Amino acid sequence: MKDVREEYHADGLTEASLHDDPLEQARRWVDEAIEAALPLPNAMTLATVSADGQPSSRVVLLKGIEAGGFTFFTHYDSRKGEEIAVNPKVSFTMFWQPFDRQMIVIGEAHKVDQQESDSYFASRPYASQISAAISPQSRPASRAWLEDEVARLEQAFPSAPVPRPAQWGGYRIVAHEIQFWHGRPSRLHDRFRYQRQEDGSWLRERLAP
Incomplete structure (x- = not known):
């Protein structure tokens, strides 16, 4: 691995090219990744912390940038859900390798309202x-048991919609810090940080790579 290297060749990032609102800038980058048909353009690595201070991370999918935050959906009784319940402070990273871009968001995660969770769950494919309805996410389960539970629920609900389970729903991450990173040749990368101020405005500054 020591010999694995890749040079960055992007034009880079300037303060003048950035939007004053970091959420709008984030939306632009995600939209550009989607329009370019990059693999999983909305994938984000979400980090949470347990009550005893142990961090853990996993990849989830960003499903919206609205209402002042970043929205994703999952099981509330999963490991990440239980950790958010005791410590809502989270961070996530999105990396778009073909664009030499990385975005880091730091903030707090809170549940969205039930109506929003119901609406998104109903929009998902039937399977x-x-x-989602049968999975005891993050808990031990055999493949045979999972497939049996799928068959049972398919028999009970042979077509959509399937009732949204109470333990499944959305979170919105309200950010207090957002960073935008752009790879540059010789590792002299461009990196800008937005920090939310007490009056709700954002302070933007360039950071060393």
Whole structure:
């Protein structure tokens, strides 16, 4: 691994090219990744922390940038859900390798309202509704048991919609810090940080790579 290297060749990032609102800038970058048909353009690595201070991370999918935050959906009784319940402070990173871009968001995660969770759950494919409804996420389970539970629920609900389970829903991460990183040749990268001020405005500054 010591010999694995890749040079960055992007034009870089300037303060003048950035939007004053970091959420709008984030939306632009995600939209550009989607329009370029990059693999999983909305994938984000979400980090949470347990009550005893142990961090853990996993990849989840960003499903919206609205209402002042970043929205994703999951099981509330999963490991990440239980950790958010005791410590809502989270961080996530998105990396778009073909664009030499990285975004880091630091903030707090809070549940969205039930209506929003219901609406998104109903929009998912039928098979995804079934698997979400039967899964005891983050807990031991055999493949045979999972498939039996799928068959049972498919028999009970042979077509969509499947009722949204109470333990499944959305979170919105309200950021107090957002960083935008752009790779540059010779590792002299461009990196800008936005920090939310007490009056709700954002302080933007360039950071060393």
